[in-house]
Amino acid sequence: MLVVTSGKGGVGKTTSTAALGAALAHGGQKVVVIDFDIGLRNLDLVMGAERRVVFDLINVINGVAKLSQALLRDRRLENLYLLAASQTRDKDALTEEGVANVVEELRPKFDWVICDSPAGIERGATLAMRHADVAIIVTNPEVSSVRDSDRIIGLLDSKTAKAERGECVEKKILITRYHSPRTARGEMLPIDDVLEILSCPLLGIIPESQEVMRASNVGSPVTLNNALSAPARAYFDAARRLKGEHIPMYVPSESRGFLNALFGRRAA
Amino acid sequence: MSLFHFLRRGGSAPIARERLQILLAHERTASSQPDLLAVLREEILAVIGRHVSFEPEKVQIKVSRDKSTSTLAVDIEIPNGGRTFDAAHPHSRLTFSPRNVSRTDQWVV
Numbered sequence: 001m002l003v004v005t006s007g008k009g010g011v012g013k014t015t016s017t018a019a020l021g022a023a024l025a026h027g028g029q030k031v032v033v034i035d036f037d038i039g040l041r042n043l044d045l046v047m048g049a050e051r052r053v054v055f056d057l058i059n060v061i062n063g064v065a066k067l068s069q070a071l072l073r074d075r076r077l078e079n080l081y082l083l084a085a086s087q088t089r090d091k092d093a094l095t096e097e098g099v100a101n102v103v104e105e106l107r108p109k110f111d112w113v114i115c116d117s118p119a120g121i122e123r124g125a126t127l128a129m130r131h132a133d134v135a136i137i138v139t140n141p142e143v144s145s146v147r148d149s150d151r152i153i154g155l156l157d158s159k160t161a162k163a164e165r166g167e168c169v170e171k172k173i174l175i176t177r178y179h180s181p182r183t184a185r186g187e188m189l190p191i192d193d194v195l196e197i198l199s200c201p202l203l204g205i206i207p208e209s210q211e212v213m214r215a216s217n218v219g220s221p222v223t224l225n226n227a228l229s230a231p232a233r234a235y236f237d238a239a240r241r242l243k244g245e246h247i248p249m250y251v252p253s254e255s256r257g258f259l260n261a262l263f264g265r266r267a268a
Numbered sequence: 269m270s271l272f273h274f275l276r277r278g279g280s281a282p283i284a285r286e287r288l289q290i291l292l293a294h295e296r297t298a299s300s301q302p303d304l305l306a307v308l309r310e311e312i313l314a315v316i317g318r319h320v321s322f323e324p325e326k327v328q329i330k331v332s333r334d335k336s337t338s339t340l341a342v343d344i345e346i347p348n349g350g351r352t353f354d355a356a357h358p359h360s361r362l363t364f365s366p367r368n369v370s371r372t373d374q375w376v377v
Contacts, residue, residue, distance in 0.1 A: 143288055147292065189284050
């Protein structure tokens with residue numbers, strides 16, 4: 001049970017949930033991704049399943065639909081499933097007990113249950129992290145994102161079921177929108193600084209790339225849309241690290257030739 | 269503005285790092301405090317309120333801190349003639365004698 005969270009909005013939680021979910025499923029794992037952003041659902045759109053959603057998480061919690069009716073199987077990967085958020089404005093529909101029931105029902109059936117947290121530190125975000133064993137904190141190398149990540153880490157250490165049992169949620173930082181030329185020029189916080197400030201281990205570094213938007217435009221996780229692109233390779237590596245494999249940390253500027261030069265020039 | 273920017277080129281990330289370190293050191297200690305105080309206040313008053321009647325607005329809670337220890341002081345002013353009763357025998361009410369409560373009692377927790 002994994003939560004993808006960040007505190008701050010727009011840092012890439014939904015993109016990362018879709019990309020990691022697809023990468024894990026591509027590697028043969030059985031994966032379900034759940035959108036906890038009640039009222040502002042987007043994971044279905046990024047996954048290209050928006051027109052197939054009939055029942056959602058709230059319907060399951062309210063007993064309107066069975067879990068098996070609400071789970072959407074991905075059209076590209078047969079072991080990747082989606083449980084969409086609802087469009088209802090009523091956030092109170094998300095109850096602690098209801099979420100616990102859904103999670104307990106999913107846990108034995110899947111290798112990975114990945115919760116896409118809404119931004120903020122309100123109910124939706126705390127419920128998304130509530131039953132997590134592992135948390136991926138998506139962070140941009142930028143002051144407001146790092147500060148919000150720090151707040152989220154504080155919540156993970158105090159408000160989760162594991163924390164209340166005296167255990168610890170495993171926390172991993174995923175740096176997104178990393179731009180190595182700007183870091184080299186001292187304009188962007190270096191990875192080491194971010195990790196030192198947040199004092200958590202690193203899961204991966206996703207370079208800033210046009211591929212991310214290109215993939216969401218067509219409704220496909222970036223790891224499926226263009227598996228050879230820089231962000232997709234970074235997500236594949238991160239997914240393998242999640243499975244416990246030891247993959248050397250990949251710093252985008254060092255090992256990428258023409259693609260990197262292309263990105264560097266465009267944004268400079 | 270652009271000239272200023274140009275002069276600082278290559279150097280804003282260390283400033284970001286320093287600002288964050290100072291801010292987060294402050295926030296990490298501050299964030300746990302308000303919650304803790306509110307919870308302590310509520311629970312301490314509930315316990316004392318079972319045995320002694322007092323006016324909620326005449327309660328002061330202070331936290332002071334020096335290098336090695338923190339002190340939480342709870343000041344509850346109990347009016348003369350304040351009442352208490354034995355929880356095991358709710359009907360046997362006792363009145364405080366002035367000797368007990370003519371001053372402001374102080375609990376240091």
